[in-house]
Amino acid sequence: MPWRRDLSLVVATWFGVGRLPVMPGTWGSLAALPLWWLFSSLTGLVYSGLVVGLSALAIYFCDQAEIALGRQDAPAIVFDEVVGQLVALAGCSGSLWQIMVGVFLFRVFDILKPWPIGWVNVHMTGGLGIVLDDVLAGLLAGLCLAVLSRWLPL
Numbered sequence: 001m002p003w004r005r006d007l008s009l010v011v012a013t014w015f016g017v018g019r020l021p022v023m024p025g026t027w028g029s030l031a032a033l034p035l036w037w038l039f040s041s042l043t044g045l046v047y048s049g050l051v052v053g054l055s056a057l058a059i060y061f062c063d064q065a066e067i068a069l070g071r072q073d074a075p076a077i078v079f080d081e082v083v084g085q086l087v088a089l090a091g092c093s094g095s096l097w098q099i100m101v102g103v104f105l106f107r108v109f110d111i112l113k114p115w116p117i118g119w120v121n122v123h124m125t126g127g128l129g130i131v132l133d134d135v136l137a138g139l140l141a142g143l144c145l146a147v148l149s150r151w152l153p154l
Contacts, residue, residue: 005064013078024076028085029085035082035086036086040092058080063128077130080131083131086138087138088102088103109137110137117136
């Protein structure tokens with residue numbers, strides 16, 4: 001049905017953010033910040049539940065958008081960056097420095113794809129592969145952010 005295809009493209013591109021001409025993944029990460037701000041005052045359990053729910057939605061919509069676009073993990077698909085960025089900032093205190101470092105670290109891991117992110121990116125396809133590599137990048141970025149925040153005044 002055409003409306004399903006259109007809805008999938010709208011959501012997977014995070015309401016058009018992924019269609020920006022340069023650095024769509026970075027724009028997708030930045031577009032996650034208002035959502036993070038809304039979620040940041042919630043308890044860890046509620047925050048985690050919302051991120052898990054968004055991850056499930058992202059897997060579905062990214063899968064459908066990939067089919068509609070006819071291209072594996074098309075750059076315009078940025079719902080995965082939104083989810084990954086929420087994972088990266090899960091333990092963030094909210095200081096501007098922590099947010100900036102968290103976005104930077106997530107983008108570094110998402111772009112460079114060290115193991116196991118690169119393995120997932122190569123061996124898993126469809127919506128699950130699209131989203132899982134960003135969730136892993138978010139986990140690594142969040143871990144690094146936690147370590148850095150412990151040792152540096154972020």
